[in-house]
Amino acid sequence: MGFLSYLLLGLLGCSQPAVWQSGEIIHVPLHTLRPTQPAVAHDQIAANLARYRIDKDALFTELCASAGRGKLRAFSAQSQPKQEHSYQCEHARPQPAYATKINPVVLGPDQQLYLIDGHHTFSTFMDMPEGGSELLVTVRLQQVYHDISLAEFWQHMQANAHTWLFDEQGQAISYQALPTQLGRKHLANDPFRAAMFFLRGGVWQKPKPAIPFVEFYWAQYLKAQPQLAFPGYSDAATYTQWLERLAQHLSALSPDTLIHGQFTAAQLGLIPTQKLSFTAHLLCQPKQDGAVLGRLGLALQEQGMVINCAKALN
Numbered sequence: 088m089g090f091l092s093y094l095l096l097g098l099l100g101c102s103q104p105a106v107w108q109s110g111e112i113i114h115v116p117l118h119t120l121r122p123t124q125p126a127v128a129h130d131q132i133a134a135n136l137a138r139y140r141i142d143k144d145a146l147f148t149e150l151c152a153s154a155g156r157g158k159l160r161a162f163s164a165q166s167q168p169k170q171e172h173s174y175q176c177e178h179a180r181p182q183p184a185y186a187t188k189i190n191p192v193v194l195g196p197d198q199q200l201y202l203i204d205g206h207h208t209f210s211t212f213m214d215m216p217e218g219g220s221e222l223l224v225t226v227r228l229q230q231v232y233h234d235i236s237l238a239e240f241w242q243h244m245q246a247n248a249h250t251w252l253f254d255e256q257g258q259a260i261s262y263q264a265l266p267t268q269l270g271r272k273h274l275a276n277d278p279f280r281a282a283m284f285f286l287r288g289g290v291w292q293k294p295k296p297a298i299p300f301v302e303f304y305w306a307q308y309l310k311a312q313p314q315l316a317f318p319g320y321s322d323a324a325t326y327t328q329w330l331e332r333l334a335q336h337l338s339a340l341s342p343d344t345l346i347h348g349q350f351t352a353a354q355l356g357l358i359p360t361q362k363l364s365f366t367a368h369l370l371c372q373p374k375q376d377g378a379v380l381g382r383l384g385l386a387l388q389e390q391g392m393v394i395n396c397a398k399a400l401n
Contacts, residue, residue, distance in 0.1 A: 090311065107194055111228040112155065112181045117213050118204045118220035120192065122266050124251040124303075127206050127274045132390035134382045135211040137391065140283050146215075147174050153208055154225040155181035155189040165290030168217045169345050181225055191229040193249065195240050203229065203249040204299070213270035220268070248299040257310045278317045279306035285369055290337045291356040301355055302349035309333060323370060323392045327383070331366050372397035 107113070137144035143166070148159040150168055157177030181189060189348035190205030202209065212218040244250040252260050254277040255275040266273040280383040283302040286295065289333050293301060309315055315336060318329050342353035371394065378396035380388060390393050 090383060107228055107231055107270070109228060112204055112225060113228055114198065114223050114225050116221050116223055117209060117269060119200055120209065120224075120226070120269060121199050122206060122269055122274060123201050124205055124206060124300075125250060125253070125260060125265055125275055126255040126277040126280065127210055127271070127279070128284050128302075129271050130208050130278065130281035130383075130386040130390075131284045132211050132214060132271055134386040135207070136215055137213060137380075137385035137389050138382075139211070142305070146217075148210065152175070152185075152188055153190065153205070155185035156225075156229075157185060158181065167216075168212070169222055171223075178236050185354060186227060189227040191226055192226045192246075193229055194231045194382035195237070196232050196235055197240075198239055200227070200228075201228070201244070201249075206274070210269045210274060212270075213268075224382060251300050251303050252272075253303070253307065257307050271322050277306060279304075279309050281386070282306070282309070282330060285386075286334055286337070287352070289356055289366070290334045292358055294354060294356045298350070298355065304350060304355055305337075305348035308346045309336075312336065320387075320390050320392070323384075323394055326387060327366055327370060330369070330383070370394060 094148075141150075143162065144159065146168070147162045147166060147387065151157060151159045151174075154176070160175040160177055161176035184227070190208065191203050192200045193203060195201055209224060212222055212224065213220065232243065235243075241250065244262075248263065250265075252262060252265075255277040280302050283291070283305045291305065298304070315329075315333055318325050321325065323364050337352075337357065340352045340357060342351060342357055342359070344352045346352050346355050369381045370387070371378045371384055372381045380394060380396065384394045386397070
């Protein structure tokens with residue numbers, strides 16, 4: 088069936104053909120996707136939601152990109168994510184050249200689709216007012232598991248780094264404890280995973296080739312440092328100071344420090360020459376005509392905090 092399955096599922100509204108094969112590109116409602124991790128960074132999702140509310144171009148750009156349909160071509164004030172005909176991507180259907188941009192899933196022996204990447208993107212789609220559980224998304228079926236038990240399936244998932252079976256406190260869980268739906272209502276909040284999102288590009292960067300769950304590896308390490316405990320969401324200054332302490336701690340690490348298993352800090356993306364002055368711009372980004380909220384500012388504003396960019400950059 089290949090890429091034709093996208094057309095069949097999208098036009099006929101089918102949730103699953105009789106036989107799916109590895110490599111299929113399929114179009115399914117969000118509620119059919121099962122998470123393979125128990126927690127996400129709520130603040131990263133909050134920042135995405137705020138950005139999409141302010142900048143519809145960013146929303147429809149992400150919808151096109153995550154569907155493997157290239158760049159956004161056009162949208163209007165009447166465009167809606169649930170109405171694909173209301174906006175235009177570079178291509179009408181997913182393209183093989185963009186297959187790696189499409190979030191992967193596997194089909195388990197229980198006939199459930201398990202999402203193995205893209206929990207933050209799809210949880211944002213789940214939580215945004217224009218999205219929700221019925222929003223159709225495009226996924227790439229990476230593997231189909233037949234004729235094995237559910238326990239054997241989850242052994243395969245762990246062996247292939249397709250699941251993260253640790254809760255937001257860093258404690259191991261069983262696969263039976265995983266939530267069954269995406270979104271912040273179902274996935275717990277891991278503030279250390281959020282911290283790695285905010286600190287990316289400052290003291291670390293994603294390694295290439297990609298390492299699955301790399302942010303969680305860093306988060307797990309940081310949780311084990313008692314002096315770096317999360318202070319909560321009292322105010323923006325306290326949160327930013329916490330991020331600065333994390334950045335200073337990471338910047339002092341030797342590149343060969345073991346962070347998770349046999350992975351060293353260097354292998355997980357530690358930047359040799361760190362920029363320790365970047366945290367102020369996470370709250371507010373300077374512009375020619377003033378300043379706008381940065382990704383951290385957007386996230387904390389969603390928490391109800393008041394961010395004064397004029398004061399923050401002075």
